[in-house]
Amino acid sequence: MTATPFPLQLRALDQDRLRRYREHLAFYEGDQWAGRARRGERRLVLNYARAFVDKITSYLFEGHALQVRPRDPLDRAATERARQAEQAWRAVEAANGLERLDFETELDCAVLGDGAYKVTWDVDEGRVRISAPDVQGIFVWRAPDDASRIEAVASQYAAGDAPLPTAALPLSPSAVDSLVTEYWTAETFELWRGPELERREANPYGFIPFVVFPNVSEPKQPWGSSDIGPLAEPNRELNRAFSQLSQILELSGNPIAVLEGVAGSQDIAVEPGAVWEVPERARAYLLDLLQGGGAALHRDYIDLVYRTLHDLGESPRTAFGQNPAGLSGVALNVELDPVARKVARKRLIRTPVYERRAMLALRLLARYEGLAIDGLQAEALWGPVLPADRSRQVADERSLVEAGIRSRRTAAERLGSDDPEAEWQRVQEESAALPRG
DSSP states (O other): OOOOOHHHHHTTSOHHHHHHHHHHHHHHTTOOOOSOOOTTOOOOOOOHHHHHHHHHHHHHTTTOEEEEEESSTTOHHHHHHHHHHHHHHHHHHHHHTHHHHHHHHHHHHHHHSEEEEEEEEETTTTEEEEEOOOGGGEEEEEETTEEEEEEEEEEEEESTTOOOOOSOSOOOHHHHHHEEEEEEOSSEEEEEETTEEEEEEEOSSSSOOEEEEESBOOTTOSSOBOSHHHHHHHHHHHHHHHHHHHHHHHHHHSOEEEEESOOOOTTOOOSTTOOOOOOTTOEEEEEOTTTTTHHHHHHHHHHHHHHHHHHHTTOOGGGGTOOTTOOOHHHHHHHTHHHHHHHHHHHHHHHHHHHHHHHHHHHHHHHHHOOOOTTEEEEEEOOOSSOOOHHHHHHHHHHHHHTTSSOHHHHHHHTTOSOHHHHHHHHHHHHHHSOOO
16 A cells, blocks of 8 residues: 655644634634524624734734843843844844734734744845744644654645645645645755655754744643634624524514404505404504513623623723723723733743744844854843833833932833833933033
8 A cells, every 4th residue: 555645644633723723713704603594593793702812912912022132241242242133133024024924923823722933044035034834734743741842843835826725635636736845853854745755855954943832821732722712602692692682673673463363364464554454352462572671681691791701801891992980090900900911821922932933033144144143042022011101110210220220221121112222322422422511
């Protein structure tokens, strides 16, 4: 028997994970009802899941920046190398449009549950290229004793405009031929086109050029969990409750006529101004679906489901701009604390991701352009999640600097400066240019 080619073996791996990806993506895009609709059934879709995911992602990136600094802050030579490396990193950010790429990748990661970056050298353009491959085509082999240590990565995608196959084997011949598969270890690189191995060679970088990360980690699990999971059931129930109430209100606006004691329906015309003749002791009336406070019961139930949705999504209504109590300061921060906690959990994961991605890019620049990066490290910086009193922050930092407790560079970093060292040099230059009194 002929052995199954490596690219086709991948299609049989991680089927549960890939199925979850497809389900979460479909839910995010609005496919939130199970089964086929019955005749005349109303199915409203109020896509709160999408709104929650988009909201948390926007909070996540508030004040995000990355700096390159020396491991030894007293090493002046390393400080100068850090400045040059940071300028090179800024050029990489601009060339790859990382601000937009990162936001799109974080949205995708929040929906699917995992994300990935690929950092390579573009030989034709002579620059670092950073991309975000579809994690639905990423397969990872990890160290048996340490799931965080990646030993090999396979990246599979479709050539041209063909979509990546979502089904396991067997695939159609055209789907097989369109597959492109890269297999990376720290020592080797393989490129497959369809079922055929095109080339195998030594890894030109000396490292696996992928950073694979979870959205939110689950204990003892190598892959992450989606933000959609906790929202799916309450969002479905909210859709059902709103659809039911909508239909009741429509029927109440077009009331149902009930005839009691009538054997037939001859000469019963349903039209404005119609006059019905009914037998003695018969009765005709309109069915009131809202009697006894029926609408209020539905509304109260919707409010309960709505509150559950906000609780499970860790995003109180205040995060969407509703603040009827006029909360501010500490009270507002307490109200928004669930958002801050959720974002903080994600930032714990993203910090090493963005730092490793930057260092991979700098290693490529060192290899191909001779950039000096000895003794340097990347550091991810994050702005405050919750609203802050800017004037109070400035006053606090100024007091700490004047008391000799904090350096000007650290104060500038905490106040959001992208390049504190360059900013401090400009301050010194301006001070030197001022006339002496």
